[in-house]
Amino acid sequence: MEGSSLQNTHVKLLGFNLLSLKPSPMNSSTFYLNRHPVSRAEILGVITSRDQKPNKFIKFTVDDGTAAVTCILWLNQLNSPYFSSRQPATVRVLADLAKGMAADVQIGNVGRVRGRITSYRGELQVTVSDVVIERDPNAETLHWLDCLTLARRCYGG
């Protein structure tokens, strides 16, 4: 894996590891995991808080036992100028998807969250692309082991 780029991969990270990534001084969407530039992450843990601003966003916390990571799932697809240049039908699909994911985000559920790593007021968080609720009671253990293996074999240095 030496030399291969992790820039466009969802790197599987434990919460404390994600929160300790170093921001790139050159590019606000890039962070450093050791010497690897990364921009996306996958985390998994228990949802321990949920704060919804209707039609704007839902802010929730994922606790994997090592840290509580703040996640933002945007729900503003239908009224944000950011989406105005896209096909209305596509935007509607995106809005429905986000709404469905928001309904799944409930305190006590275990969520597998993928998204962009972002910085808000100096704190790192995940801007969510997708959330999947895990029902397998071993999913979290297996995620920890994936994170440890990847840290040693692929994300090292």
Next chain:
Amino acid sequence: MASPAIKSGALVTLPELQPSSEFFKEGASLRVTGKLQEYSAETAIAVVADESATLRIDTQHLRELSFRVGSVFQFIGELHIQPNNEAILQARTGRNVDGIDLDLYHQSLQLVRQFQAERMNNSTT
């Protein structure tokens, strides 16, 4: 947006949670796993066990959970030490984890701790 920061529940096994343990502190945020031994619908107090260790859990905020004695549950919450030095976990979240491989869970938990300790040391040196 101004909500108090939610603390992460440190992973701990019930046998480790002794008065001499670093986790045994008033207000400590913890995540515990154990088999439901007792549950009182009246007081919402549950007792979970792992090997011979037990812990009382106050589940008053988890009214939607269905408590079945013999099932395995996992809780995240804050530990409160009572005057008689007995601990009770005020649970914020709870879930049924029947089917969890507890041996794998315990072993993996140790590996996660080791990894975390290594990384923390590296970042401070």
